[in-house]
Amino acid sequence: MSRPSIENIDEKIVASTIELGGAKDPNVDFSTRAIASVSGCSEFLIFSHFGSKRNLLEKADVFIYSAITDEIEMVEAKKLPLREYLLVLLAWFVDHPSYTLFALRYGHGLPHPNPISYDNHAYDSFRMRLFATGYHWFHSSPREERLFFLVYAMNQLVFDASYLIYGSHQDTLEHREILIFELISGLDSFQKEEAGV
């Protein structure tokens, strides 16, 4: 029997990390032992390939925000109105619960408690791609501000998706539209609701 390639093992380990770290019923300190078990390898192999748990989480993080950016670019290409654009992205986050919950808990694509320790092109590339995708919405704003708006929007979508995934908000089309309305109109949307808008 041939041995699987190292690349495939790494991919499997990263996928298992996302699966465990983004589980709907989570374990607060999901262990490398658990990751090894799900991946079908030893803890020693994980440490020999990734060096530390932090490095492994960062690899998983890079994988997820690349997937998020791929999706944003794909939806962007459809040139939808803002409301529909956000609804489609919200649906994607809801349909990918482990990505969404992992991004929320450990992601660098979104605000993360720990400073970004890896120094590679992945995060810069993510920022550049995100910046390019949102250009037409905010084209007259300065570059850093455009990125700030986009990160704000993506973060709200991830939070909103997590409420729908956890079931703390009922997942209906009407409810999704309310969440998007709040994102587009902010706290003003609550006042408009009162006025029956």
Place this chain on the structure above:
Amino acid sequence: MNEKLEKRILDVTIEVCAHNEPGVFSTRLIAKKADTSEGTIFLHFRNKRNLIFAAERQMGTELIAASQVITANAPTFQDFYSGCVDYVLKRPDWVAFINTYSHVFPRPKDDYGEGSYINRLLEAGEDSIRKYFPSVSAAALLRCVSFSYRELFRYAQLVLNGEVVDSPRFRELESNLVLHGISHYVEK
């Protein structure tokens, strides 16, 4: 367990969660830093999940008490929001803790509903921001509170990560996003 020891354990829990590697949470370390035993922690809190919730409740109660003071000296929502940003930026451990651990667990059912911790907290928060939204119903105001505090911690994390330089301009952008949404900056 006396209140002093409980507070010490919860403060240390926040500190440890904020500084440890993500996905690593050691009650042994918490016990050592709080100068108590793991047995005492588990006897009182039963499990890690309850310990996290208790730490979050303690923090939430302190934050709301602070925001009630901030609102007294803040004529506009933007002033109030900026005051809250100042407050949480001085507490980076809180920011790290909230942004990671408050999302790790779905909230327990008994945290919701009449008289629950979340409702008491939101009602206290509602008092802080009611004057900025005089025409909004109580139910909508509760959602305003939840939305505002969630965003407050997100902004603080961006600043603490060095991804945004905290400045009057970014605070203005931030409070406008919270208040008016992204449509405020979308070109018509």
